[in-house]
Amino acid sequence: MxxxxxxxxxxxxxxxxxxxxxxxxxxxxxxxxxxxxxxxxxxxxxxxxxxxxxxxxxxxxxESGHGWERLVFSNALQAVSIVSVVQCGVGLSNADVVPKYGFGPIIKFLKVLVVQQILWAVSLSLCKIAILLLYSKIFATRAMVMAARIMAGFTAVWTVITVLIAFFICRPLSDNWLLDLKNRNCGNQPAADGTMGVLNMITDIAVLVMPISYLWKLRLETYKKVALIVTFSLGVL
Structure with missing residues (x-):
C-alpha cells in the first residue's frame, strides 16, 4: 500500500x-x-x-535556468570596475595621474562611469527582486506575497529611473565626460545621485526587515531565531 x-x-x-x-x-x-x-x-x-x-x-x-541574468550583470559590473582601476587610475589622486598620463584616464573613467551606473542599478535590482521572490515562496502568506510584489515593482521603477538618469542627465551624452564644466549641459547630478541613493537605501532596509516578524514567530529557541534573522540579514547585505 x-x-x-x-x-x-x-x-x-x-x-x-x-x-x-x-x-x-x-x-x-x-x-x-x-x-x-x-x-x-x-x-x-x-x-x-x-x-x-x-x-x-x-x-x-x-526553475533550473533562473539566475543567469543576475550572474551576467554582476560579472559585467565587476569587469567594468576592474577596468576603471587598471585603465583609469581609480584609487589614485588626480595630482598623481594627470602629470604622468594627462587627462586621458580621467576622460575614460567618466565614460566608464556611465556604463558602471547602469550595470550597478540593473544587477542590484535583479538581486533584490530575487530575494523578494524567495521571501514570497518561503513565507507564502498573502501579506508577504503582496509586500514582495510591491517592493519588486518599486525596485523595478527605481532601476528604470536610474538608467534614464544615466542616459539623459547630460545632453548630449558626451557631456558626461566633458572636462570643461562651464560648457557642460547637465542637470543637477549630485541631487539626482543623492535622491536615488536614499531610495535605494530605503529598499535595502525594507528587504532586510520584511522576514523578521515571520522568523520570530517560529517555534524555536530564541538564540536560533536570532541566528536565522542574522543569517537572512547577512544574505541580504
Whole structure:
C-alpha cells in the first residue's frame, strides 16, 4: 500500500493520499516552524496536473535556468570596475595621474562611469527582486506575497529611473565626460545621485526587515531565531 505524503508550507500543510486525493489542514504560524524535522523554514513546492495528481518534477525543471541574468550583470559590473582601476587610475589622486598620463584616464573613467551606473542599478535590482521572490515562496502568506510584489515593482521603477538618469542627465551624452564644466549641459547630478541613493537605501532596509516578524514567530529557541534573522540579514547585505 502506498503511503500518503504531505507538502509543508508556512502556515499550513497539504496532504495527498495514495490516489492523488488532496486533504488540507491549517497549522498555526508558530507550529509551521517545526515542520519537516524541525528545520523551521523548509518548504516543498508542489504543482499538480490538470487531474489533480502531483507533478513534483515540473517545478524543478522550470526553475533550473533562473539566475543567469543576475550572474551576467554582476560579472559585467565587476569587469567594468576592474577596468576603471587598471585603465583609469581609480584609487589614485588626480595630482598623481594627470602629470604622468594627462587627462586621458580621467576622460575614460567618466565614460566608464556611465556604463558602471547602469550595470550597478540593473544587477542590484535583479538581486533584490530575487530575494523578494524567495521571501514570497518561503513565507507564502498573502501579506508577504503582496509586500514582495510591491517592493519588486518599486525596485523595478527605481532601476528604470536610474538608467534614464544615466542616459539623459547630460545632453548630449558626451557631456558626461566633458572636462570643461562651464560648457557642460547637465542637470543637477549630485541631487539626482543623492535622491536615488536614499531610495535605494530605503529598499535595502525594507528587504532586510520584511522576514523578521515571520522568523520570530517560529517555534524555536530564541538564540536560533536570532541566528536565522542574522543569517537572512547577512544574505541580504
Amino acid at each position: 502506498e503511503r500518503p505524503f504531505s507538502v509543508f508550507h508556512y502556515g499550513g500543510t497539504t496532504s495527498y493520499d495514495a490516489h492523488g486525493g488532496r486533504r488540507s489542514r491549517d497549522i498555526p504560524a508558530g507550529e509551521a516552524g517545526s515542520g519537516l524535522g524541525g528545520g523551521g523554514l523548509h518548504r516543498l513546492h508542489h504543482h499538480t496536473d490538470h487531474d489533480g495528481r502531483p507533478a513534483p518534477h515540473r517545478e524543478a525543471h522550470s
